Amino acid sequence: xxVERQVNHLQQGVxxxxxxxxxxxxxxAGLERRIFIRERNEILHNAxxxxxxxxxxxxxxxxxxxxxxxxxxxxLGKAEREGQYSKKVFSRALAKLKIIICSYxxxxx
Numbered sequence: 001x002x003v004e005r006q007v008n009h010l011q012q013g014v015x016x017x018x019x020x021x022x023x024x025x026x027x028x029a030g031l032e033r034r035i036f037i038r039e040r041n042e043i044l045h046n047a048x049x050x051x052x053x054x055x056x057x058x059x060x061x062x063x064x065x066x067x068x069x070x071x072x073x074x075x076l077g078k079a080e081r082e083g084q085y086s087k088k089v090f091s092r093a094l095a096k097l098k099i100i101i102c103s104y105x106x107x108x109x
Contacts, residue, residue, distance in 0.1 A: 047100040055093035058086050 048056050054076075061067045061075065069083030069090070078085045 043101060043104055047097050047104070050100050051093055051096060055089055055096070058089050059093055059097075062086070062090055 048059070051059070058072055058076075061072045062069070067075070069087040072086035073079055073081045073083050076086065
């Protein structure tokens with residue numbers, strides 16, 4: 001549930017999506033830019049919802065909070081893993097997000 005609140009907060013307040021998921025930011029102006037950002041945020045939000053909660057949490061902590069994998073493992077009570085747990089989950093979650101997002105574009109565009 002905490003992850004859901006964080007994702008909702010991000011959807012409302014983020015002016016761009018990190019390049020990890022969508023490549024370089026596109027330069028757009030005015031209304032076109034706002035529509036583009038809203039659509040990207042909606043796609044990201046929907047894709048994140050298809051991940052498991054622990055995957056969403058690790059993505060949030062790494063991408064938006066800027067924590068290292070070692071710090072994330074400590075937060076998750078896996079300090080003995082020295083960053084390897086969150087690194088593995090993060091990598092798999094990003095791969096899954098890429099598949100989800102690409103399938104969206106193949107289906108709707």
